[in-house]
Amino acid sequence: MFHSPVHDEAVAEDRVPERGLLTVPDAVWAVAVRRAEVIGPLAEAGTAGEEVVEAAAEQLGISRRQVYVLLRRWREGQGVVSDLIPGRSSGGRGGQRLSAEVEAAIREVVRKHYLTRQRKTTAAVHREITRVCRTRGLPVPSLGAITRRIAGLDPRAETTARQGADAARSLESAGGQVPPITGVLEQVQIDHTVVDLIVVDEHHRLPIGRPYVTVAIDVFSRCIVGLVITLEAPSALSVGLCLAHMVTDKRAWLERLGIEVNWPMAGKPGELYLDNAAEFKSEALRRGCEEHGITLRYRPLGRPHYGGIVERVVGTLMEMVHELPGTTFSNPAQRGSYDSDAKATLTVAELEKWLALAVANYHGTVHGTTGQTPQARWVAGAAQTPAVAVANETAFLVDFLPVIRRTLTRTGFVIDHVRYFSDALKPWIARRGQLDRFVIRRDPRDISRIWVLNPEGESYLAVPYRTQSHPAVSVWEHRAAVERLRAEGRAQVDEEALFRMVEQMRTITDTARSTTRKARRDAERRRKAGAADSWDKPAAAGPPDDTLADGASRASASDTASVAPFEVIEQW
Structure with a gap:
């Protein structure tokens, strides 16, 4: 049984401070994250019966009354980990925790019915798990809980079991992570690159060098959901700016750019999939993501092809940039005798406008992998699982x-x-x-x-x-x-x-x-x-x-x- 290192009576307090992110000790923060893993799914499930409350109390090492207090905090608050900090509030939406018996039943059914060449759907597996749990007198886990556990399977082992070893090798070599992504913003990949273009200053229209771009792409729809141009090398701030651009309505930004395009993609990601660069492992990013219920995952070391989706879209953008005056192309051999400085004409602001237009055009082009336009796939996915946008970009x-x-x-x-x-x-x-x-x-x-x-x-x-x-x-x-x-x-x-x-x-x-x-x-x-x-x-x-x-x-x-x-x- 899990026991909180903080006195349990702290749980009985009513609403207390909201944003203790960085003042909370790691041990206390871990308690809050653990609570969110249990309380979050319980709150989303609707009415909490005695059995599930009793199970939650046993998992967290607290009383049933305290479980109800935490449920009230979560529902009345913002649904983040900081709502559940012992003695205060705390943030981040986590995965579901079930009893050992239910977890064992899930593993058994997944092994017998999902990891087979029959390739049953997640819904069919959930129906079988429901039958098994009712037969054994166990609480029935939600479809979302089963979906999350299937998404957490080892991608190569899953593909091998369902489609054979040859299919697993093919998928891995193609680049990109294999786990099934079933909805918009379920996973977003972010990466940076230096732009293959010399830009000029606003005043003299003379060369000032190459800027950097940070791009975020939604894996399900292949839509670009965040884009930031900077004159500084990639940093933790670049990541924060890209996230802020990702989660908020882009209409005001497009109006400031002075362009009329449709870029409706916005919302909070469920998971960020990143490489192992230092800016992706900062304390600010880690705690900020925990507060807002965003999971951080990193590419396996020595496996760069696992970030292939975002790298391909960045490569596509750079190919388009090569058509602009002042391009540096991909390498000196490709550039040849072309004088990039002499041909440069675009400012950073003009490049940003051009990229916004290019992204809008990309969203309307049929994607080779999905067979749909990114925008159409986003609309269809958002109809099933609406994206949650952030109203206050400042906060x-x-x-x-x-x-x-x-x-x-x-x-x-x-x-x-x-x-x-x-x-x-x-x-x-x-x-x-x-x-x-x-x-x-x-x-x-x-x-x-x-x-x-x-x-x-x-x-x-x-x-x-x-x-x-x-x-x-x-x-x-x-x-x-x-x-x-x-x-x-x-x-x-x-x-x-x-x-x-x-x-x-x-x-x-x-x-x-x-x-x-x-x-x-x-x-x-x-x-x-x-x-x-x-x-x-x-x-x-x-x-x-x-x-x-x-x-x-x-x-x-x-x-x-x-x-x-x-x-x-x-x-x-």
Whole structure:
């Protein structure tokens, strides 16, 4: 029997703080994840009878009354793991846990009836499991539970049993994971690549180099559900931006691009299938996905063909890019004597528009594997299992921003030589001796404000620079300024010297950008981020209890006028 390391009476509390993601110890978080695995499916099943509640209580090592409390929390909350943290709320939707007897019956029936050359359907297997469980006096598992267990079978062993060894070898060599994907957003693959194209800056229309693209594709429909163009190499932020683009309605984004195309694909993925790059294994991504009920899976090491679906679509996009002026082609041999710099004409914004149009065209083209257009397959799949879109992009993106931990002082927070302060911090400052280090999120594109997690885990609070006359800068500008100060022999870096150096470097960049590629790239990145002169200075953040519905801090009225919200910040 599983026993919680936290006192069981904590479960009896009513609703408590919502967003304790990163302040919760791993041991306590594991308890919440375990609870979600049992409570989530139980809540979705509808009315919970005495037998299933008793089974859940036995699995979790708590009383029946506490099971009902957890069910109420899950149903009244957002259906995430953080609703079930002992003593508070916690997030992530997990798989179902059944009794050992039921699991044994499932394994027996799957082995005898599913893993055979007769190749029975999942529905037929579920009917047989229902018959066996009723005969033995066991609770009947849902069709969804059986589907999840079949999806978790070893793909090669499953194909070998149902279709023979030859079929299994053929599927593996074709690239791509074999487990059956039966619905939209059940599995999404994400990957990055450098674009085979030289782009130009907005001001001088001169070359600034090759951007990067992060692409997310829905495996079931083959629709591209997320797309992000950056001037920085792939990072944890690229992944967060792609996820935010994936889960929200794209109409507002398309309007900002000034194009009219149909791109209805949006929603929260059930599983992300990723390679083993560092940006896909960050703490922010892991905890953010757990909070939102998104499973993370990684390609087997040494088996690159397992990510073949996303890699093929990226390759298709790059083949289309090769038709654009300024393309670098796939390699020097293919490029030959073509002068990519001299032919370059597209800015990052124009490339983004072109890619959006290309994706819309791709969605309307019959796919060679599925035999349908991606859009038609999406519509059919969404009719069976509707996609769950996220209404508040701000709150969602904050959950995936890079994480920093700092101690609160009387003058606020100090991060990389920069002080942040808001009057809203004063209640926390008064009892800072009782508080641990704070969890802070920071957008690398603009460090003029940070997002501080309430110590009780309720919400994020936006906290601006203490000296609000400082310009908004990116992490990359900040690091370059620190390096320049170190090179000048500064043993200590102070805030005023740091921002003076930023201004000097910007002046140099603005002067040199007509002749220097790096200077033009830096200036373009700053312009695309909406930093510096395009923003007013941030005002004091609102009170700690003024929060967004999804848990992110809502700025005060003065903030709304002065700080550009996430929804309208351009990618770079």
